[in-house]
Amino acid sequence: MKIPIVEDILSANDRLAAENARLLADQGLLAVNVMASPGAGKTSLIVQTIDALRDHTRLGVIEGDIASRLDADTIQALQIPVVQINTGGTCHLDANMVHGALEQLPLDVLDLLFIENVGNLICPTDFALGEALKVMIASVPEGDDKPYKYPGMFAAVDAIVVNKIDLLPYVEFDLAGFRQLVTGLNSGVQVFQVSCTTGEGIAAWADWLLGKTTDRMAANQT
Amino acid sequence: MKIPIVEDILSANDRLAAENARLLADQGLLAVNVMASPGAGKTSLIVQTIDALRDHTRLGVIEGDIASRLDADTIQALQIPVVQINTGGTCHLDANMVHGALEQLPLDVLDLLFIENVGNLICPTDFALGEALKVMIASVPEGDDKPYKYPGMFAAVDAIVVNKIDLLPYVEFDLAGFRQLVTGLNSGVQVFQVSCTTGEGIAAWADWLLGKTTDRMAANQT
Numbered sequence: 484m485k486i487p488i489v490e491d492i493l494s495a496n497d498r499l500a501a502e503n504a505r506l507l508a509d510q511g512l513l514a515v516n517v518m519a520s521p522g523a524g525k526t527s528l529i530v531q532t533i534d535a536l537r538d539h540t541r542l543g544v545i546e547g548d549i550a551s552r553l554d555a556d557t558i559q560a561l562q563i564p565v566v567q568i569n570t571g572g573t574c575h576l577d578a579n580m581v582h583g584a585l586e587q588l589p590l591d592v593l594d595l596l597f598i599e600n601v602g603n604l605i606c607p608t609d610f611a612l613g614e615a616l617k618v619m620i621a622s623v624p625e626g627d628d629k630p631y632k633y634p635g636m637f638a639a640v641d642a643i644v645v646n647k648i649d650l651l652p653y654v655e656f657d658l659a660g661f662r663q664l665v666t667g668l669n670s671g672v673q674v675f676q677v678s679c680t681t682g683e684g685i686a687a688w689a690d691w692l693l694g695k696t697t698d699r700m701a702a703n704q705t
Numbered sequence: 706m707k708i709p710i711v712e713d714i715l716s717a718n719d720r721l722a723a724e725n726a727r728l729l730a731d732q733g734l735l736a737v738n739v740m741a742s743p744g745a746g747k748t749s750l751i752v753q754t755i756d757a758l759r760d761h762t763r764l765g766v767i768e769g770d771i772a773s774r775l776d777a778d779t780i781q782a783l784q785i786p787v788v789q790i791n792t793g794g795t796c797h798l799d800a801n802m803v804h805g806a807l808e809q810l811p812l813d814v815l816d817l818l819f820i821e822n823v824g825n826l827i828c829p830t831d832f833a834l835g836e837a838l839k840v841m842i843a844s845v846p847e848g849d850d851k852p853y854k855y856p857g858m859f860a861a862v863d864a865i866v867v868n869k870i871d872l873l874p875y876v877e878f879d880l881a882g883f884r885q886l887v888t889g890l891n892s893g894v895q896v897f898q899v900s901c902t903t904g905e906g907i908a909a910w911a912d913w914l915l916g917k918t919t920d921r922m923a924a925n926q927t
Contacts, residue, residue, distance in 0.1 A: 521742045521826050521855060522847025549827065551853040572857060574796065574827040602854065604743050605771065605796040605825055624846040624869060625744025631773040632824065633743060635794060647846060653875055654902075680876075 496610055499578035503613025506585060507596070511703030513696045514596045516576075516612050518636065519620035521602030524646040526554045527679035528620055528688075529597045533561055535689035536595070540696050543593040545584045547576040547601050554599065564588055575606040578613060595696045604633040616641045616695060623647040624654050627661040630668055637665050642673040644688060649678040718832055721800035725835025728807060729818070733925030735918045736818045738798075738834050740858065741842035743824030746868040748776045749901035750842055750910075751819045755783055757911035758817070762918050765815040767806045769798040769823050776821065786810055797828040800835060817918045826855040838863045838917060845869040846876050849883040852890055859887050864895040866910060871900040 507514050519525050526546070533542055543564040546554040555567035566584040568576060581598060588596070598614060600607040608617075617640045621629060624647060630637045637643065643665055651658070662674055673691060677684035729736050741747050748768070755764055765786040768776040777789035788806040790798060803820060810818070820836060822829045830839075839862040843851060846869060852859045859865065865887055873880070884896055895913060899906035 520744065520824070520847075521851055522844070548854050550856050553850060553853055572827075574825070601827070602742070603796070603825060603827060605794075605823070606828070622744070622846065624844065624872065625742075628775060629743055631775055632770050634772050650846065650872065650875060653872060 493609065496578045499582055500611035500613045503578055503582055503585060504615075506590070507613060507615070508703065510590045510593070511700045512590055512593055512596055513616065513699040514598055514612070514614040515616045515618055515692070516598050516600060516607070516614035517618050517620070518600045518604070518607045518640070519602060520604050520622065520625060523602070523620040523622035523625065524679050525599045525602070525620055526557055528644060528646060528677070529599060530557065530561065531677075531679050531682065531685045532597075532689050532692065533558075533563055535685055536693055537561075537563070539693055540594045541592055543588050543590075543596045545581060545588070545596065545598045547580070547599055549573075549601060564593065570601060574601055574603050575610050576600050576612060577610045581612045594700055595692070604629070604636045608635050608639045615699060618642045618644060620644045620646050621661075623650050623656045626654075627656045627658075627664075630661070630664045634668055637672075638668045640669070640672060642675065642688075642691070645674065645676045646679055648676050648683065649681050715831065718800045721804055722833035722835045725800055725804055725807060726837075727835075728812070729835055729837070730925070732812045732815070733922045734812055734815055734818055735838070735921040736820055736834070736836040737838045737840055737914070738820050738822060738829070738836035739840050739842070740822045740826070740829045740862070741824060742826050742844065742847060745824070745842040745844035745847065746901050747821045747824070747842055748779055750866060750868060750899070751821060752779065752783065753899075753901050753904065753907045754819075754911050754914065755780075755785055757907055758915055759785075761915055762816045763814055765810050765812075765818045767803060767810070767818065767820045769802070769821055771795070771823060786815065792823060796823055796825050797832050798822050798834060799832045803834045816922055817914070826851070826858045830857050830861045837921060840864045840866060842866045842868050843883075845872050845878045848876075849878045849880075849886075852883070852886045856890055859894075860890045862891070862894060864897065864910075864913070867896065867898045868901055870898050870905060871903050
């Protein structure tokens, strides 16, 4: 009884996500859906990436949270266009929420758009937003066994950013074993290792993302 | 259109949760719903509490995860009765899943039952399981701003266990500010500070829980 209702919601979402994707493609704009557990460092990674790329490309951000506009304030202080979505209890962003946010952003002057999802390793993967790339952040202090427990998220993403590597000396985390495990679940995935506190590893991640952004802009111009 | 359906599911869940609560009360058994983000230390806290209390009370565990039986294996190695629930993608435990698990446990020889929920700071609060206490774990490396972003969880619980205090020297976390924030959201909440790695603070938490367990047993005998 429940499955058809869920499928209706998801297929309605898919139609809206396809509309968002078309709108973004028309603008040559690369949208990145950033997903992670609460406190893994989504906003910190976006802030570090803005710092690394703002002289090379034009960035915008959609912030998603259950409540508060703390993260949008952080981004606005950097003078980057930002819209905060408060889901009011809903555990993920959906294509309709993102559609409303896109209408409030100056899309024609942006090249790269981060969409920071609600902190949740489960529900966000079920809802396409119209993004070109899905990225997850895995935080070192969460432990190296998370791919066993949340396989859907690890299998769904284009890139995994392992954050808080500055804490590796203080917690148990087998980096080589973790990389082996995630590539077993998702053979094409890119894995980056960063610390948003020290800045280590940010350059490699930002370079990769800039490459994807310029590819998207080039595709739009041909 | 959607709201009535959600309410139907929730009220069906509430009826089953009330049934679980009666079953547990009949046995004088205290059930504790343990909630947290992925990797905050739910299983580690349960393991430390088993170690602290196993000579004083009879413990059992229900482990909830999307996939894998890693956590149940950890508990079984301690020779504690345990049932693993794999939700197969669902982002929370519900009363029906717990009902099935209760049937597989020797309830008549248990006093304290941990129900480890799926790692998620949002959805689990909507689904009563029949528990007597709701406890959440907040992990220091997640940051001290989480109550702003996930107020529903912080407001719903009887106790907050701040875990990984051994990492306080290496991350920014204002413990006094955090305590003030959570008691603002939830004036009656108990706050404990522990490290499941060093064992610091476990005794105070375990003592509080043992008090609740013996109160429940006494209530059953009168």
